[in-house]
Amino acid sequence: MCGRYAASRRPEDLAGIFEIEKWEPKETLEPDYNVAPTKEVYAVLDRPLKDAEDPKPVRQLRKLKWGLVPSWSKTPEGGARMINARAETVHEKPSYRRAFTTRRCILPADGYYEWVTGTQERDLEVEGRKKRPRKQPYFVTPADGSVFAMAGLYEFWRDRTLPDDHPQAWWVTCSVITTEAETTPLAVAPADGPHALADIHPRMPLMLTPDRWDDWLDPAHTDPDELTSLLAPPLAGLMRAFPVSTAVSSVRNNGPELLKELEAPEEGTLF
Numbered sequence: 001m002c003g004r005y006a007a008s009r010r011p012e013d014l015a016g017i018f019e020i021e022k023w024e025p026k027e028t029l030e031p032d033y034n035v036a037p038t039k040e041v042y043a044v045l046d047r048p049l050k051d052a053e054d055p056k057p058v059r060q061l062r063k064l065k066w067g068l069v070p071s072w073s074k075t076p077e078g079g080a081r082m083i084n085a086r087a088e089t090v091h092e093k094p095s096y097r098r099a100f101t102t103r104r105c106i107l108p109a110d111g112y113y114e115w116v117t118g119t120q121e122r123d124l125e126v127e128g129r130k131k132r133p134r135k136q137p138y139f140v141t142p143a144d145g146s147v148f149a150m151a152g153l154y155e156f157w158r159d160r161t162l163p164d165d166h167p168q169a170w171w172v173t174c175s176v177i178t179t180e181a182e183t184t185p186l187a188v189a190p191a192d193g194p195h196a197l198a199d200i201h202p203r204m205p206l207m208l209t210p211d212r213w214d215d216w217l218d219p220a221h222t223d224p225d226e227l228t229s230l231l232a233p234p235l236a237g238l239m240r241a242f243p244v245s246t247a248v249s250s251v252r253n254n255g256p257e258l259l260k261e262l263e264a265p266e267e268g269t270l271f
Helices: 011-018 077-081 097-102 119-126 210-217 224-229
Strands: 005-007 032-035 040-047 058-066 084-086 104-109 111-117 135-142 148-158 170-180 203-205 239-243
Touching: 005 104, 011 040, 011 058, 011 104, 040 148, 040 210, 058 104, 097 104, 097 148, 097 224, 104 170, 104 210, 111 148, 111 203, 148 203, 148 210
Parallel strands: 058 170, 084 170
Antiparallel strands: 005 032, 005 111, 040 058, 040 104, 104 148, 111 135, 135 239, 148 170, 170 203
16 A cells, blocks of 8 residues: 655656646645645646646646545545555546546655564564554665656545635545555665565555656546556566654654664564
């Protein structure tokens, strides 16, 4: 799954990476090293500009809320639970299938966090001890330092309780597509820790390599079968993972120090 990630790149940098044609400086977000559900995040999408005479899609950098609210929802309350869509079923689930065919996006990240329960803690859990397992967070990121381009979906939801001209009348929300975690060795693995992403968690965000960006973002591509082929995981061996401070476990903590690699998992959280 993807329940937390880091996104620190500036919009100017993202504009160059993704060949952005349009973004509003007023929508600039501060670097976020602990992105959690319901937060506002950057999304790259191809869509005609509002009120433009030319219907041609324009590559935009937009500010969306993480947690998808389907257009047909009566309330937005379920958005916080719809942060992930499974690649295997995204084409058929009512909450995602319309967005999958016409409203796809890329959610740029530095990488994502995932938590592993330490061996000693797991043993206590198996023995039935009444002790809450302590989990060690790991940060997963491209080994070459490139952007982690997560496949995503976005949707529009109209709040009917507000007038048309109200700034919050329309919600634009998004979800991260996940796939099965790689079982092949990491490009760089910690000496005392997991050697594959599947050792950390059975799911992972689907990373799109640059050769798929244009096809994924193109709203003219609506055939589910063709789109499903874009959901194939990238080549193995592109990622690295390393332990980070358990401070990231609290959404109150935020800063570049959260990405500092630990020499070893924290005490009591050994892999």
